[in-house]
Amino acid sequence: MAPRVIVVTSGKGGVGKTTATANIAAALAISGNKVVAVDGDVGLRNLDVIMGLENRIVYTLVDALEGNCRLNQTLIKDKRVDNLFMIPTAQSKTKDAVTSDQMVNVCAELRKDFDFVLIDSPAGIEAGFRNAAAGADEALVITTPEVSAVRDADRIIGLLESMEKSPIFLVVNRIRPQMVKRGDMLGVSDVLDILQIGLIGMIPDDENVVKSANEGKPLTFGDESRASVAFKNIAARITGENIPFMNLEAPQKGFFARIRDAFGGGR
Amino acid sequence: MSIKSIISSLLGTGGAHSKDISPEKQLKDVSSGKQAKGRLAFIIAHDRVDIGPGKMDQMKKDMIEVLKKYFDINESQIDLKLENEEGSTALLATIPINSVLGRNGRTARSECSSRK
Ligand SMILES: Nc1ncnc2c1ncn2[C@@H]1O[C@H](COP(=O)(O)OP(=O)(O)OP(=O)(O)O)[C@@H](O)[C@H]1O
Numbered sequence: 094m095a096p097r098v099i100v101v102t103s104g105k106g107g108v109g110k111t112t113a114t115a116n117i118a119a120a121l122a123i124s125g126n127k128v129v130a131v132d133g134d135v136g137l138r139n140l141d142v143i144m145g146l147e148n149r150i151v152y153t154l155v156d157a158l159e160g161n162c163r164l165n166q167t168l169i170k171d172k173r174v175d176n177l178f179m180i181p182t183a184q185s186k187t188k189d190a191v192t193s194d195q196m197v198n199v200c201a202e203l204r205k206d207f208d209f210v211l212i213d214s215p216a217g218i219e220a221g222f223r224n225a226a227a228g229a230d231e232a233l234v235i236t237t238p239e240v241s242a243v244r245d246a247d248r249i250i251g252l253l254e255s256m257e258k259s260p261i262f263l264v265v266n267r268i269r270p271q272m273v274k275r276g277d278m279l280g281v282s283d284v285l286d287i288l289q290i291g292l293i294g295m296i297p298d299d300e301n302v303v304k305s306a307n308e309g310k311p312l313t314f315g316d317e318s319r320a321s322v323a324f325k326n327i328a329a330r331i332t333g334e335n336i337p338f339m340n341l342e343a344p345q346k347g348f349f350a351r352i353r354d355a356f357g358g359g360r
Numbered sequence: 361m362s363i364k365s366i367i368s369s370l371l372g373t374g375g376a377h378s379k380d381i382s383p384e385k386q387l388k389d390v391s392s393g394k395q396a397k398g399r400l401a402f403i404i405a406h407d408r409v410d411i412g413p414g415k416m417d418q419m420k421k422d423m424i425e426v427l428k429k430y431f432d433i434n435e436s437q438i439d440l441k442l443e444n445e446e447g448s449t450a451l452l453a454t455i456p457i458n459s460v461l462g463r464n465g466r467t468a469r470s471e472c473s474s475r476k
């Protein structure tokens with residue numbers, strides 16, 4: 094299989110790009126792919142923290158670009174699962190520390206060693222986004238079901254199309270099924286009507302996302318929370334599996350039901 | 361009254377005929393999710409062609425000047441709006457014309473489309 098380079102983007106900030114990058118990268122690695130997650134948000138690095146690898150950083154992407162080290166010295170291997178790596182960026186630099194051409198070269202280099210390169214992009218339409226996206230073939234656009242986020246997603250999708258990224262898929266994050274049911278939140282079908290782009294995932298708003306960020310342990314490492322399953326499903330769809338979308342409105346299985354299942358119950 | 365016309369009258373984009381329910385009442389009846397969708401459709405249609413509602417008003421005035429040379433029209437009944445259909449944006453204009461021959465005025469509806 095040819096290596097795939099995917100940028101994770103959004104128009105509006107704070108909608109879940111870094112969370113999605115970490116969890117999808119982890120899920121892809123667990124299902125047997127060799128994966129590197131690259132922090133493309135120069136100056137506001139977060140991916141290391143969400144993945145729980147912040148204590149292992151020696152060199153950053155910017156160090157490699159400035160010639161202070163080789164690119165493979167920036168790779169941090171996740172010891173908790175096989176095949177998962179992360180490249181941190183610099184916290185003390187600005188967006189200008191990396192150029193589009195450099196990102197294209199970095200991605201070309203990483204293609205030689207990995208099945209998947211996932212790039213966590215900064216929000217917005219500025220140089221930081223353009224650089225992060227420069228070396229990618231494909232894109233995931235993250236949005237929440239809110240007017241401002243969807244509006245900005247439309248803008249980003251237009252830019253990604255003009256940059257000839259393909260395919261471009263949408264992830265709708267932080268869905269609150271009860272609110273959608275009451276008619277107080279945009280449903281996924283509403284968002285798709287407006288944006289006219291393929292859907293690859295629907296992630297519920299889930300407290301476990303916050304807990305996993307606190308612990309520095311991607312949900313998809315093991316957790317069976319709904320958000321975790323939703324992220325794993327995205328990873329599976331990326332690899333071409335045909336996984337039906339979760340029914341977010343179905344009641345979640347309680348503790349006892351899960352225990353029963355574990356002991357072969359649930360007949 | 362269809363949902364679409366409720367939304368468009370909420371947005372003030374409805375035609376001259378959609379004022380049978382007061383906006384206050386409609387606002388209460390339409391869920392916030394529906395309002396969100398209506399507002400989004402409107403905002404994105406304008407974003408995609410890069411013409412804001414203010415510019416549309418200006419264009420409407422310009423169009424009226426031209427149209428007046430050819431037709432007897434009632435300015436207050438003209439309705440211009442942008443609509444999205446499957447990735448392309450259309451400018452929909454409803455321009456009722458007062459017929460010169462005295463029969464009840466027919467409505468001429470013209471459309472022009474552009475890819476987004
Ligand atoms: N599905 C979810 N359920 C609950 N909380 C979530 C969910 N997704 C993201 N969050 C929370 O939203 C916040 C922003 O997430 P994240 O940092 O991934 O967004 P981002 O798009 O990378 O932000 P930025 O634009 O600043 O880079 C975090 O506090 C995260 O825990």
Ligand SMILES: [Mg+2]
Nearest residue numbers: 110111134139
């Ligand atoms: Mg981020």
